Amino acid sequence: MRRLTAASAATLLLLAGCGSSTDDAGGAAGDGSIAVAASDTTCDVAKAESAAGTVTFAIANKGNKVTEFYVYAPGDRVMGEVENIAPGLSRELHVELAAGTYETACKPGMVGKGIRNGFTVTGSSAPLTEDAKLAQATKDYQRYVKSQTAALIEKTTEFVTAVKAGDAAKAKALFPVSRTYWERIEPVAEIFGDLDPAIDGREDGLEPGQDFTGYHRIEKDLWQTKDISKSGPIADKLLVDVQKIVDQANSAALSPLQLANGAKELLDEVATGKITGEEDRYSHTDLWDFAANVEGSQAAIAALRPALEEKDPALVKTLDEKFAAVEASLEKHRAGDGWKLHNQLTEADLKVLSDHINALAEPISKVAALVAGK
Numbered sequence: 173m174r175r176l177t178a179a180s181a182a183t184l185l186l187l188a189g190c191g192s193s194t195d196d197a198g199g200a201a202g203d204g205s206i207a208v209a210a211s212d213t214t215c216d217v218a219k220a221e222s223a224a225g226t227v228t229f230a231i232a233n234k235g236n237k238v239t240e241f242y243v244y245a246p247g248d249r250v251m252g253e254v255e256n257i258a259p260g261l262s263r264e265l266h267v268e269l270a271a272g273t274y275e276t277a278c279k280p281g282m283v284g285k286g287i288r289n290g291f292t293v294t295g296s297s298a299p300l301t302e303d304a305k306l307a308q309a310t311k312d313y314q315r316y317v318k319s320q321t322a323a324l325i326e327k328t329t330e331f332v333t334a335v336k337a338g339d340a341a342k343a344k345a346l347f348p349v350s351r352t353y354w355e356r357i358e359p360v361a362e363i364f365g366d367l368d369p370a371i372d373g374r375e376d377g378l379e380p381g382q383d384f385t386g387y388h389r390i391e392k393d394l395w396q397t398k399d400i401s402k403s404g405p406i407a408d409k410l411l412v413d414v415q416k417i418v419d420q421a422n423s424a425a426l427s428p429l430q431l432a433n434g435a436k437e438l439l440d441e442v443a444t445g446k447i448t449g450e451e452d453r454y455s456h457t458d459l460w461d462f463a464a465n466v467e468g469s470q471a472a473i474a475a476l477r478p479a480l481e482e483k484d485p486a487l488v489k490t491l492d493e494k495f496a497a498v499e500a501s502l503e504k505h506r507a508g509d510g511w512k513l514h515n516q517l518t519e520a521d522l523k524v525l526s527d528h529i530n531a532l533a534e535p536i537s538k539v540a541a542l543v544a545g546k
């Protein structure tokens with residue numbers, strides 16, 4: 173779940189200097205992309221329609237708040253998203269859209285339903301999966317999602333069972349393990365926007381009408397309140413919600429662009445939630461999630477690898493090196509079967525990890541354009 177507090181938004185501004193902005197949208201009009209001028213109160217999308225195929229939005233945040241940009245299909249199904257666009261920065265989003273009606277949304281301050289605009293796509297175009305290697309990539313990645321969701325259900329069931337049995341020690345041990353499978357495929361889970369806050373929301377990120385439920389609510393009960401005697405119903409609900417998202421994730425047909433965007437989103441997730449320690453603030457098990465986000469990103473890139481090799485072998489080599497560097501920097505903080513706690517790391521340790529993540533985020537941000545053939 174990627175809700176930022178004001179504090180981490182400030183951290184993000186620092187991180188943003190190291191290459192989280194992929195492009196300068198200055199030439200947005202000339203290259204076929206659709207310029208989006210976002211401010212704290214407006215979301216001006218240069219065009220309200222497009223031909224079917226890969227659509228590129230070039231979003232410039234001209235406001236003072238960190239913003240996000242989404243493209244929704246009916247039912248608020250997320251077709252593509254860019255999160256954490258700091259003031260003054262520009263980012264691109266490549267998204268594959270078939271004919272139909274959509275909505276775009278800017279979310280200044282990253283809360284609420286955002287400032288919405290209608291967007292219509294007409295005509296038809298060959299899907300990206302007409303390319304045999306890209307078709308194989310989505311097939312391989314969907315198999316990965318299947319294996320991860322199977323483990324997610326299994327481990328979350330064990331976690332929920334321990335909570336309901338009042339076995340705090342066992343539940344604490346299972347908390348980061350069950351989350352691993354969630355964090356590996358989080359961008360796929362987030363396609364179904366309404367369930368994500370219920371499963372992975374944090375107390376300060378709740379919107380009016382939302383209850384504090386899910387993993388982090390139980391995390392608070394386990395580590396802070398230290399009372400799980402009343403956590404049973406929350407645990408039951410977590411399992412029901414996870415099962416729903418697992419079913420949806422396995423039936424969703426993904427575009428190769430969702431793999432590419434997801435690989436980048438997972439690294440953004442590390443930078444904004446895990447390095448800062450804000451995601452698992454009661455348990456401090458953030459490095460487990462960190463490792464899982466990186467593994468998930470790596471799995472998406474691995475699925476795309478044959479296609480990327482064909483288009484840009486040098487980029488593949490760079491990605492291999494940067495992934496290895498992230499792994500090596502994380503490896504130093506291994507503890508037993510898992511990882512050191514976030515509060516056992518020094519500022520200097522976190523800076524090293526953050527620098528390696530940023531160095532990987534830069535080449536990964538090029539993958540979507542490559543997949544889109546732009």
Ligand SMILES: [Cu+2]
Pocket residue numbers: 173174358372441445451
């Ligand atoms: Cu998360």
